[in-house]
Amino acid sequence: MDAGIKTADVSFTEEAYDKIVERGIRAEDCVEAIAMIETCGKFLMKENDSRAVLSRMRLGNYCLYVRYDLLPSGSYEVKSAYSHRLKLNSEDSEGAFPENPVIDTKSIWVCNTCQVNVDRVEDIVLRYEDFYSPPGKGFRCPKCGFELLSESQVMGELYAAELMLEAK
Numbered sequence: 207m208d209a210g211i212k213t214a215d216v217s218f219t220e221e222a223y224d225k226i227v228e229r230g231i232r233a234e235d236c237v238e239a240i241a242m243i244e245t246c247g248k249f250l251m252k253e254n255d256s257r258a259v260l261s262r263m264r265l266g267n268y269c270l271y272v273r274y275d276l277l278p279s280g281s282y283e284v285k286s287a288y289s290h291r292l293k294l295n296s297e298d299s300e301g302a303f304p305e306n307p308v309i310d311t312k313s314i315w316v317c318n319t320c321q322v323n324v325d326r327v328e329d330i331v332l333r334y335e336d337f338y339s340p341p342g343k344g345f346r347c348p349k350c351g352f353e354l355l356s357e358s359q360v361m362g363e364l365y366a367a368e369l370m371l372e373a374k
């Protein structure tokens with residue numbers, strides 16, 4: 207596998223494991239996502255703790271977010287994971303900014319690619335065919351445009367919206 211990351215290199219906190227079971231996320235998908243994230247280097251890390259990582263990766267028809275720590279032993283510990291199926295409007299064209307970006311405050315997360323603190327934003331849009339979601343909360347790098355929705359956004363309003371679309 208990419209970056210040589212194997213299942214044995216990835217562990218889950220009890221809380222994280224409960225969450226992925228409840229959310230129907232497979233542990234092996236988290237391992238695959240971490241391997242891909244570590245290979246491409248596209249992730250956010252905490253400004254005061256560069257071993258704390260948050261990123262996302264599209265695996266087939268869903269977008270998987272993983273928050274994990276790089277342990278001193280060189281292995282990875284998953285703290286949380288969440289997913290959505292809708293595509294981020296920016297997913298295919300990273301760097302295409304909304305016309306009127308709402309820059310709120312700098313977050314504690316730093317873009318690994320650009321080495322700048324990412325903004326906390328409230329205007330992240332997802333789309334499904336002709337459907338555009340209401341703007342959602344998350345993070346956006348002011349330089350490269352890399353966007354991530356927050357866990358509360360995905361598990362709250364977005365989860366409800368996806369259930370609704372599924373029921374159509």
Ligand SMILES: [Zn+2]
Nearest residue numbers: 317320347350
């Ligand atoms: Zn960036």
